[in-house]
Amino acid sequence: MIRRTLIAGNWKMNGLSASAVEVNAIADGAPNGVDLLICPPATLIASLANRGVPIGGQNCHSEVKGAYTGDVSADQLADVGAVAVIVGHSERRQEYEVTDAIVCSKVPAAWGAGLTAIICVGETKEQRDHGAALDVVGAQLAGSIPDGATAANSVIAYEPVWAIGTGLVPSINDITEMHAHIRAQLAGRFAEAKGMRILYGGSLKPDNAAEILAIENVDGGLIGGASLKAEDFLAIARAA
Numbered sequence: 001m002i003r004r005t006l007i008a009g010n011w012k013m014n015g016l017s018a019s020a021v022e023v024n025a026i027a028d029g030a031p032n033g034v035d036l037l038i039c040p041p042a043t044l045i046a047s048l049a050n051r052g053v054p055i056g057g058q059n060c061h062s063e064v065k066g067a068y069t070g071d072v073s074a075d076q077l078a079d080v081g082a083v084a085v086i087v088g089h090s091e092r093r094q095e096y097e098v099t100d101a102i103v104c105s106k107v108p109a110a111w112g113a114g115l116t117a118i119i120c121v122g123e124t125k126e127q128r129d130h131g132a133a134l135d136v137v138g139a140q141l142a143g144s145i146p147d148g149a150t151a152a153n154s155v156i157a158y159e160p161v162w163a164i165g166t167g168l169v170p171s172i173n174d175i176t177e178m179h180a181h182i183r184a185q186l187a188g189r190f191a192e193a194k195g196m197r198i199l200y201g202g203s204l205k206p207d208n209a210a211e212i213l214a215i216e217n218v219d220g221g222l223i224g225g226a227s228l229k230a231e232d233f234l235a236i237a238r239a240a
Contacts, residue, residue: 003151003195003196003197003219004033004034004035004197004219005033005034005035005213005219005220005240006034006035006036006037006155006197006199006219006220007034007035007036007037007220007221007223007233007236007237007240008036008037008038008039008056008084008118008155008157008199008220008221008222008223008227009036009037009038009039009223009224009226009227009228009233010039010058010086010089010201010222010223010224010227011038011039011040011041011058011227011228012041012058012091012224013041014041014228015040015041015044015228016044017044017047019040019044019228020044020047020048020051022228022229022230022233023038023040023048023051023052023053023230024051024052025230025231025234026038026053026230026233026234027051027052027053028052029230029234030052030053030234030237031234031237031238031240034220034237034240035054035220036053036054036233036237037053037054037055037056037083037084038053038054038055038056038227039055039056039057039058039084039085039086040055041058042057042058042072042077045057045077045080045081045082046080046081048081049080049081049082050081054083054084055081055082055083056077056082056083056084056085056086056115056116056118057072057074057077057082057084057085057086057115058085058086058089059072059085059086059087059089059092059106060072060073060074060077060085060087060106060109060110060113060115061073061074061106061109062102062105062106062108062109063109064109064112073109073113074106074109074110074112074113074115075109075112075113077113077115078113078114078115082115083114083115083116084110084115084116084117084118084155085106085110085115085116085117085118086118086120086157086222087103087106087107087110087117087118087119087120087144088100088103088106088119088120088121088140088144089120089159090120090122090159090161090164091164093120094161099143100139100140100142100143100144101143103119103143103144104143104144104145104146107119107144107145107146107149107154108146108148110153111148111153116152116153116154116155117153117154117155118155118156118157118199118222119144119145119154119155119156119157120156120157120158120159120201120222121137121140121141121144121156121157121158121159121182122137122140122158122159122160122161122201122202123136123137123160123161123162124161124162125161125162128160128162133160133178134177134178134181137158137178137181137182137185138181138185141156141182141185141186142185145189147189149186149189149190149192149196150190150192150195150196151192151195151196151197152192154196155196155197155198155199156182156186156196156197156198156199157198157199157200157201157222158178158179158182158198158199158200158201158202159200159201159202159222160174160178160202163202163203164201164202164203164224165203165224165225166203167203168202168203169202169203169208169212170202172211172212172215175200175212175215175218176215176216176217179198179200179215179216179217179218180216180217182198182217183198183217186198197219197220198217198218198219199218199219199220199221199222200212200213200215200218200220200221200222201221201222201223201224204221204222204223204226204236205226205232205236206226206232206235206236206239209221209235209236209239209240210239213236213239213240220240221236221240223236
């Protein structure tokens with residue numbers, strides 16, 4: 001089954017209204033044959049949603065509405081033009097103690113709002129050094145993805161926590177092994193596993209994108225800092 005490449009940008013807590021110029025430039029330079037997605041701060045979703053590049057959120061609550069000060073529901077993201085949402089990013093898992101169970105509760109909320117859930121998994125340096133990377137990611141997949149995941153409603157993003165923003169990159173063999181492991185884990189549960197996209201996220205940049213994106217079972221990237229500048233983001237997209 002052919003899986004269309006997805007290059008998604010996670011702006012994290014970066015970007016102001018003036019950042020629209022970068023999205024405009026991405027829209028103008030978007031290459032054919034590659035899906036693009038930008039996940040800006042929630043404050044920018046509405047203003048960026050109709051500029052020619054699909055827009056996503058960075059997090060959502062598991063409930064549709066309620067007394068959850070400071071949170072945003074999946075329905076609210078969809079209401080202002082988002083088409084996808086990241087759940088379980090390593091920074092949420094680490095800094096806000098988001099567990100697999102919490103991630104799993106957010107995914108149906110995303111689906112219910114018509115959003116594609118980008119479900120993040122990944123190991124720490126300590127876990128990899130102890131030879132536990134495959135087991136850790138396998139457990140996260142089992143605990144974070146509810147039944148009902150399909151190629152249309154779910155994307156998996158593997159992000160080695162120790163490589164995010166550090167400049168460190170796993171070896172080609174490490175990435176190959178992990179993505180094959182994720183594909184096998186998905187195949188054990190979901191009928192559409194062959195069509196589900198698995199993104200790589202961890203210091204993916206223009207100078208290493210072609211080599212990493214050519215790896216079997218790497219179906220795109222979840223880009224951090226390099227997604228803030230249209231030139232860098234488009235260079236990665238073109239490398240795909």
